[in-house]
Amino acid sequence: AFSWRTQTGLGLWLALLLCITFSPLQLYMPMFLQQLHGLDPLSAGFTVASASLAWTAGSLATAGARAPWPDRLMLIGPAIMAVSLVAMAVFTPRADVAPLLPAIILLGAGIGQCWPFVAQRIMGSATEGNEVVAASSVPTVQQMGIALGAAIAGLVANVSGMSAAVPDEGMARAAAWVPASFLAWALLAFLAGLRLYRLRRS
DSSP, X not given: OOOTTSHHHHHHHHHHHHHHHHHHHHHHHHHHHHHHHOOOHHHXXXXXXXXXXXXXXXXXXXXXXXXXXXXXXXXXXXXXXXXHHHHHHHHTTSSOOTTHHHHHHHHHHHHHHXXXXXXXXXXXXXXXXXHXXXXXXXXXXXXXXXXXXXXXXXXXXXXXXXXXXXXXXXXXXXXXXXXXXXXXXHHHHHHHHHHHHHHHHX
């Protein structure tokens, strides 16, 4: 299923890696916004929810794109997410919350603009008779990616020295290292998209 020699396999890898890259936002950012930036729980929740809204908006905006844009968007999406993670790593430990909102929105927009085409590649390139299995694998892989990303983010936060939900030096380090550590997953997603692009051109 996860073969790098088929479009369906690469699509599944891309879906998994994109969801891993997106997952730490929902896990730790609400706490960082409350403890390091002084937001109340409702404001922190709405701030993080803006990424999900951007995911939806990005998907709706690009769903009708025609060739060659789908292939391009599957490369641009992970790149945008990488830029967003860098911005979050820089600005989350700081006191000013204003630069964080665009970074959070960008993370959602990055995955949203390419998600329809990732799902399309997974289902459209499945071998005959496996179309239903391929379609049902998309939400399964999505949940796997979010779960794996949450586990990785927890490990990074722990190694960074965060031991409690208090605004100390450990939390400040975790606020920088958690998003920074997920740059590798964004890069792997870009490479998977590049491999898919080349496979389709061969």
